[in-house]
Amino acid sequence: MYKLIVTYILLTVLPMLLLVYISYTQYARSVEQQIGEYMPKFLYQANADIEKRIQELTTLPEILFNSENILGILRRTSYAKRSDLNKDQYTLNSYLARTYINGRNDDVLGVFVVSGNRVFYNSKAGFKESNWTKTIGSYATLDPQPSGKATILLPEEMSLHFESDIPYVFIQKPINDDDNRKNLGTMLIAVDLSFIDNIVRNFETNKRADLWVMNPSGKIIYHTNHELIGTVDEEKTRYPVLNGSFRTSVSGEEAKLVSVNQTSKLGWVLVHSIPLHDLTQRTDLIRNVTVFVFIAIVIAASMIAVLISYNMTRPLKKLSGLMKTVERGDLQVDLKVQSGDEVGTLARSFNSMIATIRELINKNYQIEIRQKEAELYALQSQINPHFMYNTLETIGMAVEEGETEQAVDMVTLLGRMLRFSVSNQSKSVTIAEEVQHVKDYLTIQKFRFEERVHFEIVQVIGDYDLHAFFTPKFILQPIVENAIKYGLESRKALEIHIAVSEEFGAKSGKRDIVIRIRDNGPGIPGDRLNDLEQSLKKISFEGRSSHFGLINVNARIVMMHGTDYGLQLHSIVGKGTEVIIRIPKIRGEEVSHADDKDADRG
Template structure:
């Protein structure tokens, strides 16, 4: 423990350049090396798993083709019954003269040659028919043993005749005969049954050239280092790509974990191999495919070697560059540290003069840019504060339009003259509530319910004045509790409605106003926002004028107060209070109408600034 602590303190005291180099190695070289290793091992494992999964399927198909071909060959004895002459020879049990036997042998052998060995069955190179102590044959290759005929005759007729007359597949070793050719082969034994007389006329042995197996498996395996062989359940090899092993016994047969699947085989002194096997249902033969694992990952090994070479080269080059950069970085860092302490004391009139173009130079320029930005932000904050005060002053000044007040009082006077006391009482009540809303609270924010009630009072008075020329409806799609809970900047609806009435009544006999209060998801804010929409059927706004208004809203400027200053005023106050994710959006079609969308955040009373809460409480 003490030794580790001493080593930690010692490393902590190393120069910064050494720390940077060690950190670079730990954070870059080691993860890259680990990534290369894991990528290679994962790729090699995936290749092995894929081959191990798909190879048994290929073997199954190859085994099915082999079994199908063998089955076709087992039907060849039936061709003997196509000739009445041949059938009569097989049915003959004795001869009076030797010449008759020789004649039958000649005819039979000629027929076998024409029908089997010289026919379209290329895989048949020999046919032997044993009947009534006679041997008929046609073969492309002879036996090494001189007495082969007697051996075959003894095998077919001697001993357990009933067993030997059954169908089956015989290996050359079963007959104890050897061809004078190295063709891999087996014998198909098939009894010749005379169904008309219900007796067995003899036995046919068909010598089959097994090289057709190589043609079948060659369709899906071209790797010269892969081994393919067919063996009996006991392990005796019937066919092998290495012909020297045909007839031998696979010593590992008893240790095969599966006969229909793949497994890894490791033998001392030899590379590991991937072995796949499949066993046929009828013949019971096992088709085995074996390939060294390194051959499966040969391409991956090449990529790995190239990657390692490139990785080492990159590491060496990057290490040299890191050393140079680390030494160059440590020189101006001390000066930068001193200037940062100066900035911490509140002095922003500093400048880090570093002329290099490397990361340290970039850091120096970023530092200078940061200081300049801070100075600009300080100045900008002062300007924003001044503009906000100006906006608040203008908002207070324009809360009750003098023309609106004059027209309202004139309407009240006309109602008095007409003796409509009820209308006078309603208008005075509404006007008083509007005045109380304007002067009773100095808070910048009010509840949504209060803001909606204020604009409703305003529109009701306008309804009294213009009668059937003004129609309005207010759709509150939020819960009443939410309307009383969430706050909005003050006087954001009335300027919008004023504009709609002013321009709408200039060109329309009747103006329809629809106000909706909803809660929607904001794409910019990523939150649930409060959305207020004011839609009218007025004259609309021309596209060029609409684009000009949208540009004015983006600038948040109060210069050039024109007829649409109310829109700019409302948007500026919302953006200053809640950020650029909120504000106004305009949608207008000429001669169809205009829709103004006001988006504000969902803010409760306790979330308002302290001073504003205090003022709101007083109100």
């Protein structure tokens, strides 16, 4: 027993422990690699959103050109009275408040327009510096951008700071009067960068993760820790990439995974940093739980292995494996045991049982195949013979009455119908041939009943499809026979409409051929319609009935193509009946292949 336990530990426990360790290590590396691959993509999207918002804000100065009154104030260069200047300042300041501060631009902290020696403004907060108007006025007149492009300025560049601690930048853009080709001044928009919080919050919720935005020189414009805004990232110059991920390990600090992305227009760098330990925190919990469960399973399994080892033999293991193979459906197994003991007897009984099962399955399969072939043959061959007698009788009457031309036409149609019936030994014909056959049948009935029968055949699909796709033989005539039989009993004039189309099948999930046969006959009562629908669900042949034609056609279609296809009935008493035939789109080569398989089985 001691050797068994040692062997079990060496062969099972130790490899599984090694497997758990390797799996954990590989999984942790995989998590780090995946985060390293996907985080730059998230940063790229966040950077794109930030850049998009900044670009939207750079277009705000253009709104000034929507007001001729404001343009008039900006174009004015001198004042005769001080009151005129005050009036203009009041008007423009009010306009800035309505348009930029109190509007939908929540990210705008303040708007400042410098035109000549005038400073117009409106702001949500004041500056810490008392002479801020002079600073803005002097800075806005330096190095104007004649091209009209906007410039991003940090608060430190202008030595201006709002009284609140909200992170912000200035967007500076010249106001160019294109009509007069003249520069009217400069607009400065103080942008609240807190909107970045809403962007980055969508993909980072870890409180230990840091995320910041800095300009190309490393000056931090925004940081999740607002105390670091305005400082310089000294490590930026040592970043191996500006679009990607890398690991950092500073002495005395835990290793971190850093992901960066730089915008193409502004040049801002968005950086995400998270300790590696946080990436595998959940993995560590799973590892600990797995180790605990593994130890419990090993102890229990070791005790069970010791108990059952006394009664376990190799032949029984082999027999157990073969039985599992049989359970999966593979009956080609053979238990080779030559001993004459109880195990040998069990093996011989097992082999005998498997051989008997194989024989029974093969026998039942052959019986079912033969039975289906017999039923299909019977269904296809039982077509109403009374039509021949009635047609010949009508031809005879036409000859007696001297209607030679009509008699010739009817003989021609009847001959074509008979040739269609006996010349093609296949179970399938083209849709065009089947439609022509029922057209000949209806034409003969038209000759016989004259004005009492009217029919129309409409093809929604093209002639090529009619000749390219195949259908089971004799599926239209039995249904039309039923319509004429019951329709003429209650109607003076019977109308039959046949339409061939291509539709999507909800059951088959494919584009199917659908043939609709609609008449204005007496309809089918509800209880009889329910009985008929139940009969259609039975695929086997049950002999003739009052609606044998419908059952015949449905059974042949289902037996040839499966339960996704067949007949559907819609009927209203006193209004008429519609029979819908659904068959798959089958081409000639598929029909030939199916006929060859049937011939081989026969």
